[in-house]
Amino acid sequence: MGQANSICQSAEAFCSGLLVFHTGKLTLECLKDIISLTLKAKFDPADPRSFGIIAGTGGTYTMRLSKSFGRTLREQPSEVEMPSHGLMLRTGLVSKLAAGIYSYMPFAWRSIKKIEAVMRREMDAIGGQEINMPVVNPADIWQESGRWNEIGPEMARFKDRSGRDMCLAMTHEEPVTDLARRFIDSYRQLPCVVYQIQTKFRDEPRARGGLVRVREFIMKDAYSFHVDQEDLTSYYPDMCRAYERICQTCGVPVVKVLSDVGMMGGSLAHEFTYVTDSGEDTLILCPNCGYAANREVAVFDNNAALKEADLKPDETRVPIEKVHTPGKNSIALVSGYLGANPASSIKTMVYFSQGEEKPFLVLIRGDLDVNERKLANFLNTAEVGLASPDELKSFGLVQGFMSPVGNEQFTVVADSSISPNYSYIAGANEIDYHFVNVAPGRDFRIDLAGDFSAAREGDPCAECGTPLAVKRGIEVGNTFMLGIRYSQAMGADFQSEDGSLKPIVMGCYGMGVGRLLACVLEENHDGKGIAWPITVAPYQVHLICLGASERVQKAAEEVYKRLVKAGIEVLYDDRDESAGVKFNDADLLGMPIRITISQRSLKSGGAEVKLRHDTEPTIMSLDILEDSVSQMIEEELSRFIPE
RNA sequence: CGGGCUGUGGCGCAGCUUGGUAGCGCGCUUGAAUGGGGUUCAAGAGGCCGUAGGUUCAAAUCCUAUCAGCCCGACCA
Numbered sequence: 001m002g003q004a005n006s007i008c009q010s011a012e013a014f015c016s017g018l019l020v021f022h023t024g025k026l027t028l029e030c031l032k033d034i035i036s037l038t039l040k041a042k043f044d045p046a047d048p049r050s051f052g053i054i055a056g057t058g059g060t061y062t063m064r065l066s067k068s069f070g071r072t073l074r075e076q077p078s079e080v081e082m083p084s085h086g087l088m089l090r091t092g093l094v095s096k097l098a099a100g101i102y103s104y105m106p107f108a109w110r111s112i113k114k115i116e117a118v119m120r121r122e123m124d125a126i127g128g129q130e131i132n133m134p135v136v137n138p139a140d141i142w143q144e145s146g147r148w149n150e151i152g153p154e155m156a157r158f159k160d161r162s163g164r165d166m167c168l169a170m171t172h173e174e175p176v177t178d179l180a181r182r183f184i185d186s187y188r189q190l191p192c193v194v195y196q197i198q199t200k201f202r203d204e205p206r207a208r209g210g211l212v213r214v215r216e217f218i219m220k221d222a223y224s225f226h227v228d229q230e231d232l233t234s235y236y237p238d239m240c241r242a243y244e245r246i247c248q249t250c251g252v253p254v255v256k257v258l259s260d261v262g263m264m265g266g267s268l269a270h271e272f273t274y275v276t277d278s279g280e281d282t283l284i285l286c287p288n289c290g291y292a293a294n295r296e297v298a299v300f301d302n303n304a305a306l307k308e309a310d311l312k313p314d315e316t317r318v319p320i321e322k323v324h325t326p327g328k329n330s331i332a333l334v335s336g337y338l339g340a341n342p343a344s345s346i347k348t349m350v351y352f353s354q355g356e357e358k359p360f361l362v363l364i365r366g367d368l369d370v371n372e373r374k375l376a377n378f379l380n381t382a383e384v385g386l387a388s389p390d391e392l393k394s395f396g397l398v399q400g401f402m403s404p405v406g407n408e409q410f411t412v413v414a415d416s417s418i419s420p421n422y423s424y425i426a427g428a429n430e431i432d433y434h435f436v437n438v439a440p441g442r443d444f445r446i447d448l449a450g451d452f453s454a455a456r457e458g459d460p461c462a463e464c465g466t467p468l469a470v471k472r473g474i475e476v477g478n479t480f481m482l483g484i485r486y487s488q489a490m491g492a493d494f495q496s497e498d499g500s501l502k503p504i505v506m507g508c509y510g511m512g513v514g515r516l517l518a519c520v521l522e523e524n525h526d527g528k529g530i531a532w533p534i535t536v537a538p539y540q541v542h543l544i545c546l547g548a549s550e551r552v553q554k555a556a557e558e559v560y561k562r563l564v565k566a567g568i569e570v571l572y573d574d575r576d577e578s579a580g581v582k583f584n585d586a587d588l589l590g591m592p593i594r595i596t597i598s599q600r601s602l603k604s605g606g607a608e609v610k611l612r613h614d615t616e617p618t619i620m621s622l623d624i625l626e627d628s629v630s631q632m633i634e635e636e637l638s639r640f641i642p643e
Numbered sequence: 644c645g646g647g648c649u650g651u652g653g654c655g656c657a658g659c660u661u662g663g664u665a666g667c668g669c670g671c672u673u674g675a676a677u678g679g680g681g682u683u684c685a686a687g688a689g690g691c692c693g694u695a696g697g698u699u700c701a702a703a704u705c706c707u708a709u710c711a712g713c714c715c716g717a718c719c720a
Contacts, residue, residue, distance in 0.1 A: 074669060074681065075655045079713055089654090099712065154718075171720090205644075205718060219720055262719070271720090280719090372717095383717095475720065512720030547678055580680040587680090598679065608679095 062564045063106075063539070065573040065585075070105040072585050082278045084521035085210025087530050091589055100207025100215035107538040107589070108517065112218065114536045115513055115520075116197050118249045119220045122242040128195045128222055133175045135198065139165035141174040145489045150382070151263060154203050170202045173264070173486045173508055176223045180504055181492035187227050190494065190504070191235055195222035197513065211518040212474060213280065218513040226505040227496060229267075232481055239509050243272045243477050245642045246511065251533030252519045254476055257283055258293035260373055264508065266482035272511075273473035274519040281473050284455045288466035295470075296373035298455040299462045302365070302417040318423065318437040320405070325434045329400025331366040334425060334434055342367040346418060346426040346438065348402040350392060350410075353381035359395065360384075361402075361410040363446075364453055365417035366425070371454035378450040379413070403427035404444040405435055414446045415453050474519055477511035530590030531612045534636035539571035541629060542591035544582050546598035556597040559607060559625060563595075566626035568633065587612070592636050593629065611636070 070092030080086040088094045093108035104112055120130065139157075142148035148167075156168040169175060176194065184190065197220045204215050211217075222239070226232040240256060247254040252274050259271040271294055273281060284298035285291070293299070328334040335342045345366030350359045353376065360379070364370055376384045392399050397407070403426050404412050418424070418440055426438040440446055457470040484503040486492070493501045517536075524531045534540055541563060545556035560572045571591055573582050586594050596608040596617070607625055610617035611632070620628045 071653085071670080073654055077654065078649090078656090081714075096712095152718085200720080202719070206714095206716090208714080213719080217720065221720085385717095477720065510720050515720055544679095549678090578678065578680085578682055580682075583680045585681085596679080600679065 062560075062570050063572065065571060066575045068106065068571075070107070072588055080210075082209040082212060082518075082522065083525055084212065084518040087521050087525055087588075088210050088518075091530060094211065100204060100213070102211065102214060102216070102514075104514075110538040111517055111520075111532070111536050112513055115250055115516055116218075116220070118246055118535065119197065119511065119513070122246050122249075123193075123195045123220070123222060126193065126238045126242050127191075128193045130196060131179075131194045132196050132198065133169070133172050133179075135168055135200075137167050137169045137175060139167060141178050141490065142167060145174050145177070145486055147174070147263070154205075156201055156203055168201045170200055171219075171264070171508075171510065172196070172221055172223070173482070173506075174490070176508075177486040177490045177492050177506070180225055180487065180506075181490060184225060184492065184494050184504060187494055187496045191224060191226045191231055193222060193224040193235075195220060195509075208280075209278070209518070211514040214514065217515065220511045220513060222509040224507040224509070226507070227494070227502070229481075229483065229505055232483075232505045232507050236479065236481060236507060239479055239507070240270065240272075243479065243509070243511065247272060247274075247476060247516070247519075248642050249640050250516055250520050250536050251640055252476065252516060252523050255283070255285070255292055255473070257285075257473075258297055259475075259478060260294060260296040260377065261480060264480045264482060265485040266480045268481040270479045271475045272477040272479075273475050274523065275471050275473045276519075276522055277472050278522070279472035279474040281475050283471045283473050285469045285471055286461040286464065286466050287469055289461060289464040291461050291463050291468075293455075295455060296371070297377070298371075298468075299451060300453075300455040300459040300468055301462050301465060302368060302415070302451070302453045302459075303419065304460040304465070320435050320437050320439070320443050322428050322433055323436055324432060325401075326432045328432075328434070335366065338425060338434075338436070340425055344422075344424055346404065346424045346440075348404055348427055350387040350395070350397065350402070351375065351384045351413075352387060353379050354383040354385075355381070359387050359391070359410065361404055361407060361412045362415075362452075363404055363412065363418050364415040368415065368417055368453040369456075370415070371452055374452040374454070375413075378448075378452050398427070398429050398431055401427040401429060401431055401433060403429040403435065404440075405429070405438060406444075408445060411447045412445055413448045413450070414440065416449060416451045417453050418446070418449075420446075474515065474522070475512075476516050476519055477509070479509045480507060482506040482508050525590070528584070529588030532590045532592055533640050534592040534633060535640045537590075537592050538569075539591045540569045540633050541571065541593045541595055542586045542589065543570050543572045544586060544594065544596045544598075545572075545574055546579050546582065546596060546600075548576070549599060552597060552599055552602065555602060555622070559595065559597055559622065562626055563629060566630060568626070568629060593632055595625075595629070 072092055073090045076086045077089050080089060088108070091107065092105050094102045094104055096102050139148055155170050158166055160166050197218065199216060200219045201216050204213065207214050224232065224235055224239070226235065244254065244256070254272040254274050256270050257273055259269045261269045273283060275283065282295040284293050284295050323338070325334055325337055328337045331342050331345050331347055335345060343365055347364050347366050349362045349370060351362050352359050362370060362375065372384050376382065389399055405426060406429060420441045423437045423439045426435050428435050455468060458467045460466070461468050484505055487503040487506055492504045494504055496502050520533065520536055521530055524533055532538070543556065543560055543563070545553055560570060563570045573586065590612055592612050594610045594612065601608040601619065604619050606620050606622040608617045609620045609629070
């Protein structure tokens with residue numbers, strides 16, 4: 001009871017107290033005490049406005065469906081493409097105000113708050129301290145980091161009344177680095193971690209899939225500060241594990257994949273991705289050794305095909321020769337025409353890197369494709385783009401027959417799939433002609449060589465040679481080893497043990513709350529509707545009263561009050577609807593435990609209780625219903641909470 | 644931003660080709676019956692057809708512009 005008293009000190013502490021309960025450290029008795037202690041004065045289970053205490057939901061912990069704000073739909077709105085989107089609209093979870101801008105209705109908001117509670121618990125467990133930074137930022141800190149100019153129109157900008165440039169922070173490296181330089185002076189303060197859960201606005205070009213890709217969204221973003229890269233490297237796995245635990249608790253399986261650092265910068269980044277066909281990211285996965293990467297950065301053994309292409313190293317001694325290839329303006333046509341393997345050709349492409357006048361001649365083996373993300377990263381530029389046919393003409397290049405041979409005026413960038421030990425077929429830069437026996441190094445110069453070939457299904461894994469698999473996924477969260485990208489630019493230094501001034505080494509870690517909710521629904525539904533994991537379900541129990549008889553209604557009311565009193569979150573369907581409507585809505589809304597009170601259930605001894613994911617109900621005696629249901633809740637919770 | 648498509652009561656749609664002043668299903672309201680898987684009957688409420696111009700005696704319908712939204716690409720939690 002002392003424990004309960006101390007837990008009741010504040011609403012915030014109270015929420016974390018409940019989380020302790022979830023992991024089984026508080027007893028059920030204690031929880032009941034907490035409830036009666038907190039609510040004894042104004043507690044009325046029949047009043048939907050009663051103060052809510054359960055699992056950090058903060059609002060009402062109980063609800064009569066007849067009073068619920070929102071409605072379920074029988075038919076699916078036509079805009080729907082993804083299951084989670086359809087379910088959200090049919091259950092009245094969200095409502096769209098504009099493209100990619102949604103209101104969260106009561107059920108969704110309860111679930112969001114539970115997801116946030118899970119995130120808080122895991123962040124706190126690895127030393128995170130919750131803060132809240134401004135959404136509206138002055139331009140100057142973004143100018144300091146350089147991102148004011150680097151980031152395009154996806155960042156919303158405006159001027160305040162005195163004409164000062166402002167923006168809506170779409171991520172918080174700049175404000176948090178500003179905090180770091182104000183408050184971190186010494187190595188003694190490091191490492192440390194802060195996080196926040198906050199609404200972000202990103203003016204994405206295209207919103208889609210309900211909450212999967214929106215413009216306004218809730219993000220949990222965390223930032224860690226370290227004395228050196230080594231310390232960051234040792235902390236990083238803790239964050240990754242926390243991310244995996246968060247997703248597991250929410251009933252969303254994720255894979256951790258290598259990813260592009262994108263606009264964040266830094267050295268290493270991972271994404272935590274929920275694998276689903278309707279995802280928008282493409283993953284390259286090795287079923288044998290576990291290599292996993294976003295296609296944007298995925299590597300593979302791009303020399304394996306050479307062996308199969310049956311090229312002979314000594315062919316490099318054969319002199320280059322021009323051959324007539326009428327109308328054969330693609331690798332496939334030329335290879336077919338000359339009876340050669342496409343892998344024995346060089347594909348020549350012309351790319352511009354962002355902000356540069358002069359194009360690059362980009363070479364890759366004929367059977368491979370350029371991964372533009374990898375190419376841009378290799379060239380250390382934000383973006384690359386193919387030259388247009390007109391531009392090619394203006395450079396004197398012949399589309400379909402382009403060649404590295406005789407084009408010395410360009411910087412030649414070769415993919416690592418082009419080996420100097422072999423000879424190839426290449427364009428002759430003349431219509432209807434190709435060269436054969438083209439030897440890199442002998443017949444043309446390579447200025448830069450790197451890996452920017454695109455991995456495909458079946459390509460051999462760079463680690464173990466196993467054919468790679470391609471899957472689609474939704475990126476739920478990401479982690480970045482930023483290094484000193486921001487601390488250096490913004491002068492966030494600390495004094496190290498030896499007295500020298502060093503830039504703070506940083507990591508940043510983002511996770512989309514609404515997107516995780518979308519993934520919860522993607523993963524946990526069936527043909528009838530949602531099947532919430534109990535950890536994030538808006539309510540634990542969906543109570544149905546069937547029949548108009550006074551006896552049944554009285555019994556249902558009684559059960560409702562008793563469950564609520566026992567600290568169970570109950571959604572009570574007290575509407576005057578037919579059995580079919582009520583059952584279908586219960587399946588659609590998908591609360592984990594369904595309890596039915598009816599003439600029939602009373603006759604057979606009590607309440608009919610069914611788990612959403614089970615098919616058969618069981619009859620439970622009304623005498624000990626709270627205890628039986630509480631035990632079911634415990635069992636359900638243990639299915640999702642790690643350890 | 645490029646390509647494809649759609650805007651008609653809260654939701655799903657028909658009507659548009661061949662102009663004549665708006666209809667169906669679900670939902671909503673009222674009443675009655677029913678009461679274990681979207682039950683039945685009856686009576687209602689609700690839309691100037693995205694917006695603005697134009698053509699016409701007459702426009703949801705034809706023309707032009709514009710806005711919004713959806714889907715496929717380039718970007719990201």
